[in-house]
Amino acid sequence: MDIVGKSEVLYKKEDLISYECDGYTMYKGMPRAVVFVKDTQQVSDVVKCLNKEEIPYIARGAGTGLSGGATPLGGEVLISLVKMKRMLHLDLENRKAVVEPGYINLKLTQSISDKGYYYAPDPSSQYACTIGGNVAENSGGAHCLKYGVTTNHILGLEIVLPSGEIVEIGEEGVPDRPGYDLLGLLTGSEGTLGIVTKVTVKVLKNPEGKKTVLAYYDDIDDASQAVSDIIAAGIIPAALEMMDEVAIEGVESAAYPVGHPRDIAAFLLIEVDGIAAGIDDQIEEILTVCKQNNVREVKVAKDETERGLWWANRKMGFGAMGAISPDYLVQDGVIPRTRLPEVLAKITQISRKYDLRIANIFHAGDGNLHPLILFDASVPGESERASKAGSECLKVCAEVGGSITGEHGVGIEKSAEMRFIFTDEEIAAQTNIRDVFNPEDLLNPGKLFPQPGRCVEVTRADHEEIHLVP
């Protein structure tokens, strides 16, 4: 408290309740305290103080994470970065901006759009999530098919290491930095290697033009084939999204209904951007491919308003599940694009096996699936069934040569599933690196990796307190 002042520390139970979890609500845990820091030096001082007392701690941004990365498992102190929310420097000529970690993702684009620039990574939570959190999770978004995920847009970081030391990594936009790629290593390390205190990001020039297509399909395999054919034609759309029947039922019951037909099997939302002259040709080609794959109806957004509504409807996707189910669990697998039909069929089998509806909303273009498993936590046993169904979906992804997370991170949720894709040696190669940065394991312990030698099965939160099974 001497470091940040009494007003910047929460420690009463009633104040701490909203910090029991992040956007992944299946597990909850009570933090020891929440500390709001306002600059890098304070982060360093707080970390040094916690080290001395051997108290574990976690950095937290907006708490929109979907895998429990910022959820306390064993009474950690949360270091909240939301008050470090300034833009420190904007250099449009060299296409970069320097922001504090609590700076909100969407605010960056909003603050430079009048000058013709934007920040590319656009997670659906971008109105709330922070750039620091995006770095920790290496967040993606609908447009990462063409523009890449967060790691492709980070030029430099300032980090407070678990020792309390402050280091700068990267900084300038050079195509190949000498030495090891620490910038890549830190990005997506889920808050286990250091605390980000400053971020230099790339900003991009707005594309000259942009057009958006909506295609309705009676058969989901036709939609999947259209996805493959569009990519095979050499087009790289800015976004190529798919939603299935159950997902459509959700978004049409939520805040931004578009009037999608309720009896289709799936729709594709396809956006093309770039040099104005090239766009019309690409749109023509996309329309042709859609028609060749038995599309029921296909249309181009007639203006910016219609385009905006289609995207608002899509970005409501996860939240909209609340309109058709008391609870839902979002999964995040990745598969080779060509295996889409086969994997979707297996997800349908999983849905039947566990007697739970599964909605599919996904970044089809890069094979990043989001099966949303609908359940009712008040029905005994349903939460467990949902969790098992989710894990089985990830197993299917791993079995076709994919991965257990596309953009939401491992956190608590998928730490056991890391074994689907990594051998013991491969996990050891990673935890050895963690030990270099974080030798006492006080920073965000128990996350990201399966815990050898001890059982970290945290029992499901009863919305009151956490039970740690040692």
Add this chain to the structure above:
Amino acid sequence: MDIVGKSEVLYKKEDLISYECDGYTMYKGMPRAVVFVKDTQQVSDVVKCLNKEEIPYIARGAGTGLSGGATPLGGEVLISLVKMKRMLHLDLENRKAVVEPGYINLKLTQSISDKGYYYAPDPSSQYACTIGGNVAENSGGAHCLKYGVTTNHILGLEIVLPSGEIVEIGEEGVPDRPGYDLLGLLTGSEGTLGIVTKVTVKVLKNPEGKKTVLAYYDDIDDASQAVSDIIAAGIIPAALEMMDEVAIEGVESAAYPVGHPRDIAAFLLIEVDGIAAGIDDQIEEILTVCKQNNVREVKVAKDETERGLWWANRKMGFGAMGAISPDYLVQDGVIPRTRLPEVLAKITQISRKYDLRIANIFHAGDGNLHPLILFDASVPGESERASKAGSECLKVCAEVGGSITGEHGVGIEKSAEMRFIFTDEEIAAQTNIRDVFNPEDLLNPGKLFPQPGRCVEVTRADHEEIHLVP
């Protein structure tokens, strides 16, 4: 010898001479032996055997590296990967290929171009350099402005660790792998963390169209301004190269003269690719920008033959210096694009100070400079002056917020210059990671990082033997 057979080991002095250095010829050292391996298991067995005997070793590809990464400093055994040169798997539908490390870069594009695909990273040595070497150095090329360097094109690696263990990293083309980004960490680690034995790379669809512009300038500042203005206009050319007067003298005296005027200050070589419909508009815009910046003459390649000649002339760049100077030293700095005129002026000052001609060939679009310092090693003191001038060029790059290497790596050449951009703590953060993978420091010792506590100033090679100053 029991592992690979007697015919696969070189150990006589006359056989070892051509392995004394790689493409960086300022330092040379005699290896203890050269071992040619033919598969992953052999690499693992050789590494285990060398570990047992505590003999240091280095992996070597084609030996085209430009910073001495594969040069023995202290009697290391060279493990040559040139016989592991097969393509193991090609999956065009999912846009990837799996190759052995000794597979030659250009061969990949040649083997898939008839099907409409190519491999993007194109170092000027691509006719000889290997994909494994490209991974070690994170190689770039003329087209990395638009397409990124090697790390942006690697999907997976198989690695033999210094322990002899074989691990797989990555493998599928997923946008965000869980856990730490080991793929990024290994790529560009200059052979100090492990030996690459298999590489999964992305292949890209050929662009629909491609056009190339050549612009001659009387004033190099006008050319620099044109570079900035093209990028500022929102165009991302596939390549945006610059060559100055001395460099032009070189390439016009070498194998592929184009007939560039000898009295210009610089030319720009600009290539645009993508969807056919968009290209003409971009070319129009580029021509306008060139003219606004006082171009003397600007033209578009009239056909594929002319375009090919322009590129052959450009790619001869480094080698062409041999036509106008007995020796040359190529440097590899990176600067923010907007600082070009100021840095070029400083390089001219360095040229005067050391009384050595400096040619400039560079990837202007991404601020990656290649000052070529011309000297005559037979003149006493000139090598030392060239080396100092090179170091001073890098210092200028570091001072304007740039970096000491864009794509050639640190190796022996720039290990001391790492201090221009990294603090002791930042270097320690990196060497701590090396120690995790390479705890005995038997794999490629003495490279990449400044050597604390001991002097690694290797005296300049006298073309006979190496003197290690301990």
